[in-house]
Amino acid sequence: MRQPIVFVTDFGRDDAYAAALTGAAWRVDPHAICVEGTHGIPPGDVLGAAYQVKALARAFAGGAVLCAVVDPGVGTERRAIAVKAGRIRCVAPDNGLVSYLWEESSPDDRWAVRVDIARDASPTFHGRDVFAPFAAQLSSRERFDSTGDLIDDPVILAGAFAQRDGTRLTGRVAVVDHFGNAITTIRDVDLGGRRVRSVTWRGGAAPGLVATYADIDTGLGALIGSAGHLEIAGRGAAAVAAGGPHLGDAVEVELG
Amino acid sequence: MRQPIVFVTDFGRDDAYAAALTGAAWRVDPHAICVEGTHGIPPGDVLGAAYQVKALARAFAGGAVLCAVVDPGVGTERRAIAVKAGRIRCVAPDNGLVSYLWEESSPDDRWAVRVDIARDASPTFHGRDVFAPFAAQLSSRERFDSTGDLIDDPVILAGAFAQRDGTRLTGRVAVVDHFGNAITTIRDVDLGGRRVRSVTWRGGAAPGLVATYADIDTGLGALIGSAGHLEIAGRGAAAVAAGGPHLGDAVEVELG
């Protein structure tokens, strides 16, 4: 059965670029099922896009081909790759977009290949000329091998993962979402089942974790969001407006 | 025949939340037809969403399952409901989102049920774990009864409807649309076929109604918009920039 192609880009929605991906996929496969994951990644923000790739892989856990195009290096020598992790496949420039997808998969259940870039691909628009067509090829077939040379070293962003030092975890804000919640690189698995004693950042702190947004009385609270990452949220307002951390700021967790 | 699922949320389009609804619907029904009504409701604005639910019910008058998720109370005790009004069904938290849909339907042709919330639903994301899956269940079958306990008291927003006092109607601005038009809670049916002598708000007035935007010479005009609500519009500019009312401001109509 044909799997949906889910786009994740920084193209925005005000130009023809986003729809051009659907057009390019349909040229390969007129029955391709195209879904807009999001085109709202901040321009060039590979870490933010890697997080949304993870969130969408969870949302389409039944199987999907993610087509991730945040590609400041388009037209240069950077590789194009495709990754398979469980039932999810992902086509992307090799710049770290698959960081969570790759690292959070079992080594027995993940593969990566290098994707050829045709000589006549526009040097400014590999999304249309390389990634979307390749995604359309993948979405209509189960086989993943023999699509390119196997590689085992996709680029992984070091900054995508929290560091642990004793009872202290240090991460940073990877995404500020539409509601102003500051989503960090600190994940539920990083907590190891231990209690959170405090969450701190330059100029602010939250005393521990709450279960849901409505449990935040006033000011700020920390909770585990829907993709399993610790986030700092305000009560009916953007976290940053209530003294929360900004995109990129360091956040520390003290475990109990 | 399968009806489309039309989403109405305040999720924005820059994260994975909106697409996650489609993923969740497809997990229930791989052939679900998912449409983005809008994900651009101002965060937490239930009245604005209730208006867009009405507008989309008109736009998909042949039949649709609206899935409305503006849900500041997610994770609390508020009910989840489904409403049927003619050929439109709507799944939503019970906070007033169905105000127009319910009140503008004949009592003989509307039903509401309470929807169960699974214990393992994420406390932060009922859109994905409750509303979208239930919408997918409804969209592929005609039957509406036996889906939950019947209720007859969905929450209705008092502020969604204009008050009448003699020849005076008092409403307020429910939505400021993309063009800056200030759409009020005063509806064509509220006019009762009578002439509009004046439309006033704090600091401004329009002398009566015009037929279309191009009829506004200079400054501001009032007209009945495409969903049957009185709106105040500027000539090629946002109404508020020309002295029009803001979101939430009171607006009065004097009938002839």
Added chain:
Amino acid sequence: MRQPIVFVTDFGRDDAYAAALTGAAWRVDPHAICVEGTHGIPPGDVLGAAYQVKALARAFAGGAVLCAVVDPGVGTERRAIAVKAGRIRCVAPDNGLVSYLWEESSPDDRWAVRVDIARDASPTFHGRDVFAPFAAQLSSRERFDSTGDLIDDPVILAGAFAQRDGTRLTGRVAVVDHFGNAITTIRDVDLGGRRVRSVTWRGGAAPGLVATYADIDTGLGALIGSAGHLEIAGRGAAAVAAGGPHLGDAVEVELG
């Protein structure tokens, strides 16, 4: 085979207007394939929309019905038209939206017809009541004639095309895209295969053309973008922030 309907409007995505087009198309043809080209044209910007119509015609070169609705004159006497250019058909108000589509097609391979406007069409929303339904009629059949009276004079925007004076081309910025690139009305075909010696605008200049964005070292560069128009781009930043031209500004090219 049914062709996709691709919408191009200035409706934004925060109201029900955009989705209402899909609803209206489905009322005519429940199997219509609706694609959001873009709803992000600046309000009333016919030239910007004409450019996106061209870009989307390229992106859906296998065939599509574009439904372009940037329509400040809705409800007035302006004509509604449909154009066929090769495998692309386009339904639009007759205000210049088809400028590139018409002028860049061979006179042997283009047709235009006048589209009837039903008397009961809402005077404020021809997108829903005229253009989307007509697009749905076209998308499911090959025939284009006998859909309306043939015309040969669709409105063409004079400002959509660069002027040539000896070795000098003068155009202007038609679109500033999501990345801040300033896309001009100067096209690769206007260069006639000659070398670009300089690109200048009030207060700035670029020395010639580069091949791709990553070739811009610092400051600004000029290149031919993915739809064949000359654009001025910044290195990882909006062109205007680095001294580039604004929307509407004149741009000159000196040919070698």
